[in-house]
Amino acid sequence: MTQNEKGSKTYLFSIVLVAVIGGLLFGYDTAVISGAEKGLQAFFMGATDFAYTDFWHGFTSSSALIGCIIGAAISGALASNWGRKKSLIFAGIMFFISAWGSMCPETMILAKGQPSLTLFIVFNIYRVIGGVGVGLASAVCPMYIGEIAPSGIRGMLVSWNQFAIIFGQLVVYFVNFFILGEHTQPIIESIGHGLNSLAPNSDPWTIETGWRYMFGSEMVPAGLFALLICFVPETPRYLASIGQDSKAEGILARINGSSKAKEILKEIKETMTVKTEPLMTYGFLCIFVGIMLSVFQQAVGINAVLYFAPRIYGAMGFDDPMMLTVFNGIVNLGFTCIAIFTVEKLGRKPLLIVGSLGMAIGAIGVACTFEGAIANNETMQLLCMISLMVYSASFMFSWGPICWVLIAEVFPNTIRGGAVAIAVAFQWIFNWIVSTSFVPMANSLGFWFVYALYGVICVIAAVFVWRLVPETKGKTLEDMTKLWKKQ
Numbered sequence: 356m357t358q359n360e361k362g363s364k365t366y367l368f369s370i371v372l373v374a375v376i377g378g379l380l381f382g383y384d385t386a387v388i389s390g391a392e393k394g395l396q397a398f399f400m401g402a403t404d405f406a407y408t409d410f411w412h413g414f415t416s417s418s419a420l421i422g423c424i425i426g427a428a429i430s431g432a433l434a435s436n437w438g439r440k441k442s443l444i445f446a447g448i449m450f451f452i453s454a455w456g457s458m459c460p461e462t463m464i465l466a467k468g469q470p471s472l473t474l475f476i477v478f479n480i481y482r483v484i485g486g487v488g489v490g491l492a493s494a495v496c497p498m499y500i501g502e503i504a505p506s507g508i509r510g511m512l513v514s515w516n517q518f519a520i521i522f523g524q525l526v527v528y529f530v531n532f533f534i535l536g537e538h539t540q541p542i543i544e545s546i547g548h549g550l551n552s553l554a555p556n557s558d559p560w561t562i563e564t565g566w567r568y569m570f571g572s573e574m575v576p577a578g579l580f581a582l583l584i585c586f587v588p589e590t591p592r593y594l595a596s597i598g599q600d601s602k603a604e605g606i607l608a609r610i611n612g613s614s615k616a617k618e619i620l621k622e623i624k625e626t627m628t629v630k631t632e633p634l635m636t637y638g639f640l641c642i643f644v645g646i647m648l649s650v651f652q653q654a655v656g657i658n659a660v661l662y663f664a665p666r667i668y669g670a671m672g673f674d675d676p677m678m679l680t681v682f683n684g685i686v687n688l689g690f691t692c693i694a695i696f697t698v699e700k701l702g703r704k705p706l707l708i709v710g711s712l713g714m715a716i717g718a719i720g721v722a723c724t725f726e727g728a729i730a731n732n733e734t735m736q737l738l739c740m741i742s743l744m745v746y747s748a749s750f751m752f753s754w755g756p757i758c759w760v761l762i763a764e765v766f767p768n769t770i771r772g773g774a775v776a777i778a779v780a781f782q783w784i785f786n787w788i789v790s791t792s793f794v795p796m797a798n799s800l801g802f803w804f805v806y807a808l809y810g811v812i813c814v815i816a817a818v819f820v821w822r823l824v825p826e827t828k829g830k831t832l833e834d835m836t837k838l839w840k841k842q
Contacts, residue, residue, distance in 0.1 A: 362612040367504070370587045371512050374499050376580040377443055377492040378516040380450050382523025383573055384419065384489050390531025392416050394566035397541035397553050401562075402470040408549035411475070417790060418479045422486020423493070423783040430494035431776025438597075439499040440589045446491040447581030451574055453485025458571030468563055485573075494779040498771065501763030502590035505611055506831045510698035510760045517756035518691045525684050527572075534568045535561070592768055592832065595623045622833040623768065632769040634777070637839035641770075644823055645762060645778040651816040652758040653785035655714055656809035657750045659793040660743065670802065671728040671739055679740065686744055690751035702828040703757050704820055710753020711817035717746025718810035722803040746809075754816075764827050767836040 388395075395415065399407040426446070433442040460478040461467045497513050504512040538561050542554035553562075594603035600620065607616035634642060660667065660683070668679045694706060720742025727735025766774040796805050825838055 362608070362610050362615070367512075367610045370503060371500055371515065373580075373583045373587050374443070374496055375515050375519040376576060376583065377446060377496040378519030379523035379526070380447075380573070380576055380580055381489050381492050381496070382520035382525075383527045383576060384450065384453070384485050384523075386524040386527045387531070387569055387573060388416055388419070389528070390535065391566035391569040393540045393543065394561045394569075396543060396551075397557060397562040398566065399470045399475055400543075400551060400553055402472065402475065405472040405475070406550065407470075407475070409545075409551070410549055413791075415475075415479060415482070417787065418482045419486035419489065420783060420787045420790070422483035422488075423490035424486075424780055424787070425483070426487035426490020426492075427494050427779035427783050428490070428776060429487075430491050430779065431773035433491065434495050434498060434593075434776075435772035438589050438593050439495055439502065440584065440587065442491060442495045443499065443584045444581060446488045446495065447577055447584055449484050449488030449491070450577035451581060453481050453488060454571055454573035454577055456481030456484065458567045458574075488577075490779065490783055493782070494775050497759040497763035498775050499590055501760075502592045502771075502832065503588075503606075503610065506829060508699060509764060510703065510757075510828065511695055513760040513763050514691070514695040514698055514756040517751075517759055518688070518695060521684070521687050521691055521751070521755070523576075525681075525688065527569075528681065528684065530572050531569050534572065535565060538565060591620070592623055595620065596768070600624070619831075622831060625833070632767075634770055634773050636770060637767055637836075640823070641766065641839045642774060642777065644825075645765060645774055646781050647819060648758050648761055648765075648824070649778045649782035650785050651812070651819060652754045653782055653789050654812050655711070655750065655754060655816060656718070656789055656793070656805070656812070657747070657754070658786055658789050659805065659809070660747050667743065667802070668740070671725070671736055672731050673736070673740070683744060683747055686748055687751045687755075690748040691756055693752040694756040697752075698757065698760065699828065702826050703761055704824060704826050706753050706757050707820045707824070708817050710749045710757075711813045711820065713749030713753070714746050715810045715813035715817070717742045717744070717749060718806045718813060721746065722807040722810060725802045725806070746806075761824065761827060764830075764832055765825065765835060767839055768832060769836075771832075 392412070392415075396407070396412045399411075399415070426449075430442065433445065437445070456462065457478065459467075460474055460481060462477065465471070465474055465477070497516050500513050500516060501509055539558045541557035541562050543551045543557075544554060546552050558565075588606045589602075591603035591607045594600070594606070603623070604616050604620050607619050610616075611619060673679055698706060721739055724735045724739040724742060728739040762775055762778050793805065827835070830838070
């Protein structure tokens with residue numbers, strides 16, 4: 356059998372490898388702030404025309420999420436009108452502009468190194484631009500992989516996008532560590548009313564330069580992504596939707612073989628009588644399931660661990676919370692691999708249900724042991740740490756990757772662009788809600804209450820998946836049209 360008849364796995368994997376760099380950038384951009392935020396805070400505290408309070412620092416630390424919501428919201432229109440490939444090129448350009456602008460927000464106009472309200476606004480605009488790239492990539496990357504991958508390995512390949520996100524976060528932790536080198540983070544002391552003071556022995560290099568290099572480091576993967584994505588093909592399903600059947604068949608043939616390509620293209624054309632259809636063409640339930648998958652992925656509270664792990668481990672009484680955070684990140688990578696290698700064997704629903712219940716056990720375990728942990732009970736500290744890692748690891752083999760798999764494949768072809776955009780926009784909205792509510796809830800109601808709440812939500816998520824989410828293992832994207840028409 357010739358390669359033209361059986362297709363090329365090497366060609367497919369090379370395309371997917373380029374696409375998942377978008378996922379790596381997603382993780383890199385959202386986590387780069389973790390190493391840069393103290394230096395950035397100390398820098399803007401030096402402004403004389405406004406007071407850089409805790410509120411404004413919180414806004415600066417999370418301003419990229421505003422862009423994420425915008426990027427996700429416009430992803431459907433861009434993916435449907437520009438195509439998946441051009442949308443990803445645009446995302447890469449947004450990443451690059453944000454990295455350069457965050458490193459040098461003065462943009463050769465303002466005086467370098469002189470913090471001011473104007474510079475503060477410009478910096479946050481650049482962070483929002485990066486967020487647009489993140490939001491766009493978070494929607495279009497899994498969509499691109501889902502549309503180009505054969506049905507038998509689609510779940511595994513889309514799961515690699517989640518692995519790339521977690522890997523990108525780990526990469527930037529190490530990059531920030533090496534950039535910091537022998538320098539130290541500034542020492543910032545609270546003086547009340549949301550105001551802070553800078554200790555006189557703080558390292559000036561970190562305040563003036565260190566945070567710039569951390570943000571600027573993203574230009575390397577961003578530039579590489581924007582360049583390489585130019586050499587991958589558009590997805591066959593998008594090409595078929597705009598009448599370029601011969602190009603679509605050519606790409607399908609290189610991936611699946613010539614005879615299989617004709618069969619797949621025929622199925623695509625049968626379900627794609629028009630380029631797009633109204634969102635509610637397949638009923639409310641179709642859109643509701645996609646939205647709630649996104650909502651539950653965030654409402655289970657995982658970002659309370661990913662964003663605030665050092666704070667949580669420190670509150671438990673551990674001497675080196677950063678070391679535990681890094682270890683937790685390595686565990687997360689390992690458990691993401693479980694999803695990658697089992698999603699096509701076990702299916703999407705079993706992994707989501709088991710993961711939800713595992714998260715519930717871990718979250719309730721944290722709720723039951725946290726008070727003892729902060730009272731320096733060593734047994735409770737150990738149990739609390741294990742519970743938190745069970746909670747985090749359970750997410751990584753379930754809701755982390757599988758949610759993206761389902762969002763990429765559960766919608767019919769003719770509404771996929773718009774439906775994915777809505778679902779992912781809800782994901783970023785709830786990401787913001789969880790991220791901003793965690794610390795106030797934990798301070799006012801207690802860590803135990805927050806994790807008990809997350810545990811209850813995890814149980815509700817398991818029931819939702821069991822009753823309403825369709826199993827998509829082994830089904831073609833065209834099967835989704837038939838499935839929802841029957842509902």
